[in-house]
Amino acid sequence: MSLYVLLLDQDLACFTNDLVQATGDRRRAFIAKQEAVLLYEAAEDMRQLLGKEFRTALKALNVPQDIFDRINVVKTDFNKFWDKHREFLKTIRNVLSAHREHDSLRYANDLDSLKPLDVMTVAVEFSALLELLIRELIKISQLTSSPAVILGDILSSTEKAKRSALFQRNLVFKN
Numbered sequence: 001m002s003l004y005v006l007l008l009d010q011d012l013a014c015f016t017n018d019l020v021q022a023t024g025d026r027r028r029a030f031i032a033k034q035e036a037v038l039l040y041e042a043a044e045d046m047r048q049l050l051g052k053e054f055r056t057a058l059k060a061l062n063v064p065q066d067i068f069d070r071i072n073v074v075k076t077d078f079n080k081f082w083d084k085h086r087e088f089l090k091t092i093r094n095v096l097s098a099h100r101e102h103d104s105l106r107y108a109n110d111l112d113s114l115k116p117l118d119v120m121t122v123a124v125e126f127s128a129l130l131e132l133l134i135r136e137l138i139k140i141s142q143l144t145s146s147p148a149v150i151l152g153d154i155l156s157s158t159e160k161a162k163r164s165a166l167f168q169r170n171l172v173f174k175n
Helices: 002-021 025-049 052-060 065-097 104-113 116-144 147-174
Strands: none
Touching (some): 002 116, 025 116, 065 116
């Protein structure tokens, strides 16, 4: 998940940079459309990625409660982001980027009313949430990659392997 979040943040930064440097309204609108698609898809994905399986993994890693609580706040903020921006981003995604409506007049009207700065503002809001999540993921990585934790995992794995081998050996001798 950490790599996905970092790559997503990098893609948003590239879109924002391209949007700032773009010359001409048509080019800015084109970049804004693509950034809106990424925002829509990523916002939808984040709600799932931070769901039950992720929470189970955090518990299995014995993540401290304060980190768990901050991740819960970030998850709630991603949900609020989705509720607030879903329709705006969905319209851009479906009408302007994916051309799903097949309605040329609507496309032309929506394209004329598209304000790239509005998309960039939404991207900045989403990036701020990603930054909060990245901070917590870094803390989790630091906790789970300490020599003591790694050694504990090795010992635990070795113990499990021994028990499995004993079980397999006993199973063979019984048959």
